[in-house]
Amino acid sequence: MKQRYISTQIKAAVKVNTERLYFNWQLGRDLVERKAEEKWGKGIVEQLSLDLQNEFPDEKGFSARNLWNCQNVSYSKLHFSSFLKINTALSVPQKDIVLI
Incomplete structure (x- = not known):
């Protein structure tokens, strides 16, 4: 019973963190x-933070600095997704793409 409860707590924490990350990405994208x-x-950004x-x-997590970080991550993700689509169209194998 104890292990099941601990496992449930961990799953709940992971779900909350996943949803918060998704919210931050959406906020940055917006x-x-x-x-x-x-x-x-x-x-x-400063006004939204306030x-x-x-x-x-x-x-x-609603500081102006964090909102700027959300925007920067989202901006990078949008451009990286476009990069992958272009490479896929050019038939560049995914394994050849290196993330730094």
Whole structure:
């Protein structure tokens, strides 16, 4: 029983972390897309950070620095996905792509 309970706790923690990572990636993606579409300036990240911190004062991870990191990771992921699609179209084997 104890081991089953511990296993359940671990699975729950992994699920929560997975969902939070996905949320952060989506947040970063939204910032990238909206800044491109609507020509938002740098101030939007700082304002969104303040808004999220005010709305969810007990939560961590809504600093402006973290939001910039979310955006940068999402931006890199968007470009890397495009890179993979182009390489696939050119028939470059996936095993030849090296991640640094």
